[in-house]
Amino acid sequence: MHNNSKKAIGPVIATALLLVVAVVAAVGFNTWFGTYSSQLNSKIESDSSNSLVITIERLEAAAVDTPTSIYLRNKGALNQSITSLKVVKDGITYCTNSSSTNIDENAVSVYPVNCGGGALVSGTSYNVLVIYGGGIVQASQIARS
Numbered sequence: 629m630h631n632n633s634k635k636a637i638g639p640v641i642a643t644a645l646l647l648v649v650a651v652v653a654a655v656g657f658n659t660w661f662g663t664y665s666s667q668l669n670s671k672i673e674s675d676s677s678n679s680l681v682i683t684i685e686r687l688e689a690a691a692v693d694t695p696t697s698i699y700l701r702n703k704g705a706l707n708q709s710i711t712s713l714k715v716v717k718d719g720i721t722y723c724t725n726s727s728s729t730n731i732d733e734n735a736v737s738v739y740p741v742n743c744g745g746g747a748l749v750s751g752t753s754y755n756v757l758v759i760y761g762g763g764i765v766q767a768s769q770i771a772r773s
Contacts, residue, residue, distance in 0.1 A: 681702070681703040681704045682700055682701065682702055682703070682704075682708075682710075682731065682758055682760060682765045683700070683701045683703060683765070683767070684698065684699070684700060684756045684758065684765060684767040684769055685699040685700065685701050685736060686698070686699040686769065686772065687699075687715065687748070687754060687756055687769035687770070687771050687772065688771070688772055689747060689748040689749065689750045689771035689772060690743075690747060690748075695740030695741060695742060695743075696715065696723050696740070696741050696743050696747070696748055696771075697738050697739065697740055697741075698713055698715075698738070698739045698740075698741055698756060698758075699736055699737070699738055699739075700731055700736070700737055700738075700739060700758060701735070701736045701737075702731045702732060702733055702734060702735055702737070703734070704733060704734075706733055707730055707731065707732055707733050708730070708731055708760050708761050709728050709729070709730055709731075709760065709761055710728070710729050710730070710731055710739070710758060710759070710760045711726070711728050711759050711760060711761075712724070712725065712726050712757075712758075712759040713725040713739055713741050713756070713757070713758055713759075714741075714756070714757040714759075715741060715743070715748065715754050715755070715756055715757075716754065716755045716756075716757060717752070717753075717754045717755065722743055722748060722754065723741035723742060723743040723748070724741060724742060725739060725740060725741040725742060731760070748771040749771060750771050750772060751770060751771065751772075752770065752771050753768050753769070753770050753771075754768070754769060754770075754771055755767070755768055755769075756768075756769050
């Protein structure tokens with residue numbers, strides 16, 4: 629009689645090899661994912677710290693035929709071009725400035741807006757819209773004289 633049985637690895641050794649392969653794959657994936665997520669977090673932090681964050685500090689009402697002033701603060705680390713400023717109340721645009729102007733990084737700047745010959749009423753709340761390269765900022769401000 630011929631011994632036709634082929635020798636194979638035993639079930640204990642096969643199980644051990646499968647476990648080693650699974651552990652190596654899990655460690656490799658964990659290393660790759662950790663590197664990927666830290667690079668992604670670094671990019672997000674870099675993008676957010678370099679972005680422009682504009683806040684509207686004050687709306688200063690002026691006399692008739694003189695420009696009203698809007699005080700803006702750039703809390704970001706980049707200079708940015710503002711394309712439009714508007715003062716709105718109840719759907720009516722009272723003041724505009726459509727000339728492109730720059731806002732310096734980490735600074736408060738004053739921007740004039742033309743109120744079309746009229747003046748804002750001191751103590752009245754208006755919506756101020758600032759349109760710039762990074763988006764639109766809108767805030768309610770009370771006009772002060």
